[in-house]
Amino acid sequence: MPSRDSLHVLYNHHHGWLYTWLRNKLGNAADAADLAQDTFVRLLQREHLELNTPRAFLRTVARGLVIDHWRREELERAYLEALAHAPQAEVPCAETRELMLELLERIARMLEGLKPKVRRAFLLAQCDGLSHKAIAEQMGISLRSVERYVADALYHCYLLRYEGEP
Numbered sequence: 001m002p003s004r005d006s007l008h009v010l011y012n013h014h015h016g017w018l019y020t021w022l023r024n025k026l027g028n029a030a031d032a033a034d035l036a037q038d039t040f041v042r043l044l045q046r047e048h049l050e051l052n053t054p055r056a057f058l059r060t061v062a063r064g065l066v067i068d069h070w071r072r073e074e075l076e077r078a079y080l081e082a083l084a085h086a087p088q089a090e091v092p093c094a095e096t097r098e099l100m101l102e103l104l105e106r107i108a109r110m111l112e113g114l115k116p117k118v119r120r121a122f123l124l125a126q127c128d129g130l131s132h133k134a135i136a137e138q139m140g141i142s143l144r145s146v147e148r149y150v151a152d153a154l155y156h157c158y159l160l161r162y163e164g165e166p
Helices: 004-026 029-044 054-084 094-112 116-126 132-139 143-162
Strands: none
Touching: 004 029, 004 054, 029 054, 054 094, 094 116, 094 143, 116 132, 116 143, 132 143
């Protein structure tokens, strides 16, 4: 874990620059402030912190956070658009909507960790309810490949579900 002194110096020397960079990237001061703080929180979680080019490192970490931020905004827009077409009686309360957005974000991150063919086979099985044989026909691959892809995706889900647990 980096020392408090080294992190303090890094923060003092680069926070203003990082905040400005993020504000220009996002066009929003509040989001820029949040992501600048999140960037330094990420540094706190690192085992070792020896930086030859601190701004390049901070920009790399912040860029990943910006991508996550934009993905969440895109998911939120799509979800709210879907809710706009739902009957009023089926629209969840604000708290449930926020929980659903968090769940959708976790699912999106999980799916991004899969290879494209594995992701497609998994989604056809889980969302469309297709049999492995139907997936093989649709994707133009062997039944054995579909079975392996779906098993790989399920194993990936399992690993994500239980990561960090003893």
